[in-house]
Amino acid sequence: MPAGWRGQRIAIRVGSASYFARVFVNGVEVGTHEGGHLAFGFDITGHVSWGSANHIAIRVDNSLKPDRLPPGGVGMGGGDGGFLAGFPLTSYDFFPYAGIQRQVWLIGLPPVHIEDVTVITSFDQSGEDVTGHVQVRVNATLDYDGNGTLLIGGQRAVLAFVNGVAQGSLTIAHAALWGPGHPKLYNLIVMLGDTDRYDLDIGIRTFGVKGDRMMLNGAEIQLKGFGKHEDFAGSGRGLNLPVLMKDADLLRWIGANSYRTSHYPYSEEAMQQADRQGILIVDETPAVGLGFHLAADLVNRHHELCLAATAALIARDKNHPSVIAWSIANEPVAGSFFNPEKPGSPISSLGRDFLNSLISLARKLDSTRAVSFAHLQGASPDWLTEVDFISINRYYGWYYLGGRLEAAKTALAQELETLHALHGKPIVISEFGADTLPGHHAQPAEMWSEEYQVEVLRYHLDYADSHPYLAGLHIWNFADFKTSQGILRTASMNFKGVFTRDRKPKMSAHFLRSRWNK
Numbered sequence: 001m002p003a004g005w006r007g008q009r010i011a012i013r014v015g016s017a018s019y020f021a022r023v024f025v026n027g028v029e030v031g032t033h034e035g036g037h038l039a040f041g042f043d044i045t046g047h048v049s050w051g052s053a054n055h056i057a058i059r060v061d062n063s064l065k066p067d068r069l070p071p072g073g074v075g076m077g078g079g080d081g082g083f084l085a086g087f088p089l090t091s092y093d094f095f096p097y098a099g100i101q102r103q104v105w106l107i108g109l110p111p112v113h114i115e116d117v118t119v120i121t122s123f124d125q126s127g128e129d130v131t132g133h134v135q136v137r138v139n140a141t142l143d144y145d146g147n148g149t150l151l152i153g154g155q156r157a158v159l160a161f162v163n164g165v166a167q168g169s170l171t172i173a174h175a176a177l178w179g180p181g182h183p184k185l186y187n188l189i190v191m192l193g194d195t196d197r198y199d200l201d202i203g204i205r206t207f208g209v210k211g212d213r214m215m216l217n218g219a220e221i222q223l224k225g226f227g228k229h230e231d232f233a234g235s236g237r238g239l240n241l242p243v244l245m246k247d248a249d250l251l252r253w254i255g256a257n258s259y260r261t262s263h264y265p266y267s268e269e270a271m272q273q274a275d276r277q278g279i280l281i282v283d284e285t286p287a288v289g290l291g292f293h294l295a296a297d298l299v300n301r302h303h304e305l306c307l308a309a310t311a312a313l314i315a316r317d318k319n320h321p322s323v324i325a326w327s328i329a330n331e332p333v334a335g336s337f338f339n340p341e342k343p344g345s346p347i348s349s350l351g352r353d354f355l356n357s358l359i360s361l362a363r364k365l366d367s368t369r370a371v372s373f374a375h376l377q378g379a380s381p382d383w384l385t386e387v388d389f390i391s392i393n394r395y396y397g398w399y400y401l402g403g404r405l406e407a408a409k410t411a412l413a414q415e416l417e418t419l420h421a422l423h424g425k426p427i428v429i430s431e432f433g434a435d436t437l438p439g440h441h442a443q444p445a446e447m448w449s450e451e452y453q454v455e456v457l458r459y460h461l462d463y464a465d466s467h468p469y470l471a472g473l474h475i476w477n478f479a480d481f482k483t484s485q486g487i488l489r490t491a492s493m494n495f496k497g498v499f500t501r502d503r504k505p506k507m508s509a510h511f512l513r514s515r516w517n518k
């Protein structure tokens with residue numbers, strides 16, 4: 001322990017550990033945590049020794065189990081997956097890298113300190129001039145009743161704490177708004193007397209849904225981007241800062257303004273980078289591979305874990321201007337993955353209630369962002385009634401009508417028209433694409449060729465150009481990624497990337513770049 005930390009509260013914070021972690025300090029268990037991809041921590045003050053070395057151990061159980069999130073040891077749709085099962089057996093399509101995947105911090109905190117900060121921004125506009133409003137809620141050590149200060153540039157406000165809680169607000173004249181292409185960040189400083197200080201980069205922006213459009217800072221916005229993965233050769237899902245910077249650069253090069261953190265929360269560094277770069281994030285929980293037809297105790301367990309993960313994700317990411325929406329699940333199913341139950345059945349209704357409870361929790365915890373989930377092709381349409389915008393994963397031209405580009409294009413348009421007429425909400429195609437072997441070419445375009453991928457992307461982009469209710473296109477996937485071995489995947493890879501796993505552009509990357517930079 002640094003000698004200067006004597007007298008402070010000492011905490012340990014783990015960026016993520018999949019799937020179950022036990023933390024020990026000098027042989028004593030100080031806490032346990034269930035669930036990967038999200039940070040957790042413990043106060044270890046009473047367990048550290050001063051003047052001699054301390055031994056910290058984190059024991060991580062990485063085994064794939066059906067009662068974890070995401071569920072492992074079961075195939076897609078539950079069970080062993082039959083003849084389509086892969087290895088390792090997962091209920092999802094990405095390699096189950098586990099262990100400690102992010103940074104571990106030792107933290108020294110003054111005895112009276114800031115515990116949480118929540119920032120909400122808004123603005124008024126008169127002509128070109130913008131006045132920004134920043135509302136801040138600060139939680140400090142429980143019984144703190146003193147004063148604090150908020151600072152942004154030359155602006156200052158006093159915080160008067162009662163039982164550790166205070167609210168304050170600041171007004172910024174001639175403010176610059178945050179958004180793609182103009183990611184202006186302001187440095188907010190929160191001071192607690194002279195004992196503690198917290199610095200936070202904030203952006204002034206609003207996001208919402210109006211009718212069938214998405215609105216950023218009061219103007220319509222269409223999302224252009226990808227579903228991604230934290231995946232790279234050698235480092236797997238482990239935090240890899242050079243790859244994070246490379247991806248940021250490629251997003252800029254290709255002209256994207258958005259991505260979804262499919263299918264789990266990404267590192268805090270990735271969120272900070274998105275703030276700095278002006279990328280709009282649809283922030284997803286690890287609720288992938290859910291099946292409502294599974295045994296009741298398993299469904300209940302998943303529900304508990306999903307509620308906890310939703311709350312933890314919102315607590316972690318609520319102050320990022322880049323985060324515009326929460327995605328509370330990816331492709332939940334009721335029944336077999338390939339033949340889901342129809343609306344109105346008891347299992348389908350159970351699924352609807354399960355999803356709606358996550359949507360209301362997200363709304364209760366954060367009223368400033370939109371909530372959605374990625375809907376599987378063929379799943380119950382009545383699950384979509386509560387979302388703020390519709391997110392659909394659709395594979396017309398791949399799993400459906402593969403090779404038949406004209407028929408795929410017509411079927412896509414028909415479904416979009418039906419959904420739009422039924423719900424009148426903005427629609428984001430949160431996944432679409434085609435597996436593409438780099439270097440495989442064909443004329444006329446055929447499946448697996450670089451030409452075919454371009455054609456599939458082309459009719460989606462064309463449709464979005466002429467139908468503004470199609471508020472976003474997230475191509476599956478940004479880059480090729482590792483998955484389980486099996487007969488559905490060549491070389492244990494999902495090849496739907498627009499970039500290869502080592503981030504080289506396929507033909508489709510050049511195509512997107514020419515369309516998105518117009």
Ligand code: BDP
Nearest residue numbers: 093330331393431476494496
């Ligand atoms: C969707 C899943 C995604 C898969 C993709 C695919 O949400 O995780 O990787 O399909 O099959 O069903 O490529």
